[in-house]
Amino acid sequence: GAVVSQHPSRVICKSGTSVKIECRSLDFQATTMFWYRQFPKKSLMLMATSNEGSKATYEQGVEKDKFLINHASLTLSTLTVTSAHPEDSSFYICSAEAQGRTEAFFGQGTRLTVV
Amino acid sequence: AQSVAQPEDQVNVAEGNPLTVKCTYSVSGNPYLFWYVQYPNRGLQFLLKYITGDNLVKGSYGFEAEFNKSQTSFHLKKPSALVSDSALYFCAVYGQNFVFGPGTRLSVLP
Numbered sequence: 001g002a003v004v005s006q007h008p009s010r011v012i013c014k015s016g017t018s019v020k021i022e023c024r025s026l027d028f029q030a031t032t033m034f035w036y037r038q039f040p041k042k043s044l045m046l047m048a049t050s051n052e053g054s055k056a057t058y059e060q061g062v063e064k065d066k067f068l069i070n071h072a073s074l075t076l077s078t079l080t081v082t083s084a085h086p087e088d089s090s091f092y093i094c095s096a097e098a099q100g101r102t103e104a105f106f107g108q109g110t111r112l113t114v115v
Numbered sequence: 116a117q118s119v120a121q122p123e124d125q126v127n128v129a130e131g132n133p134l135t136v137k138c139t140y141s142v143s144g145n146p147y148l149f150w151y152v153q154y155p156n157r158g159l160q161f162l163l164k165y166i167t168g169d170n171l172v173k174g175s176y177g178f179e180a181e182f183n184k185s186q187t188s189f190h191l192k193k194p195s196a197l198v199s200d201s202a203l204y205f206c207a208v209y210g211q212n213f214v215f216g217p218g219t220r221l222s223v224l225p
Contacts, residue, residue, distance in 0.1 A: 044159075044205070044215045046214075093159065095159075104209075105161070106151070106159040106160075106161075
């Protein structure tokens with residue numbers, strides 16, 4: 001149990017376009033979802049925390065107008081990279097927590113390449 | 116503030132030998148500690164966690180970790196390494212959110 005599905009796994013987009021990444025909890029209700037970014041050969045960097053039905057909390061240095069996060073339901077959170085640029089190319093990973101559990105479940109990740 | 120350190124960027128071990136991947140942490144209160152593994156171009160996979168109870172925690176794929184409160188450490192271990200264990204390993208501490216260590220790349224040589 002506790003499967004998190006992230007889609008797409010890979011996406012290539014042109015500079016200036018927007019890309020949406022979906023994160024779904026398939027068999028549990030995720031009260032909280034997290035979005036991470038991973039740079040090559042580096043650890044995960046938390047971008048933002050989203051709670052269902054409320055605005056996301058962004059970490060310092062993360063542009064909330066560029067990385068739009070929507071957590072509209074207990075099973076779905078989306079990250080939209082707006083007006084993407086090559087420096088946004090990265091590996092993005094979501095994780096979801098179920099209420100009352102301290103274990104996060106991670107999606108498969110999305111490799112974004114902006115050309 | 117929470118923090119996690121993994122002092123080794125890279126660990127090399129011969130197949131069949133025991134392996135240890137080190138992790139130390141800093142957190143106020145009782146720590147919730149985790150180990151995750153990441154294979155190339157894939158998300159993180161949960162290995163094991165410590166919340167309370169026995170200091171030696173057993174997890175997936177034959178891995179175990181020992182919680183040492185006095186040394187604030189949570190080292191990952193396996194008695195006999197496999198080539199397929201080669202991956203990136205992350206230690207994490209959970210408070211208000213997950214804080215990950217920088218990762219240690221494990222290479223198991225045949």
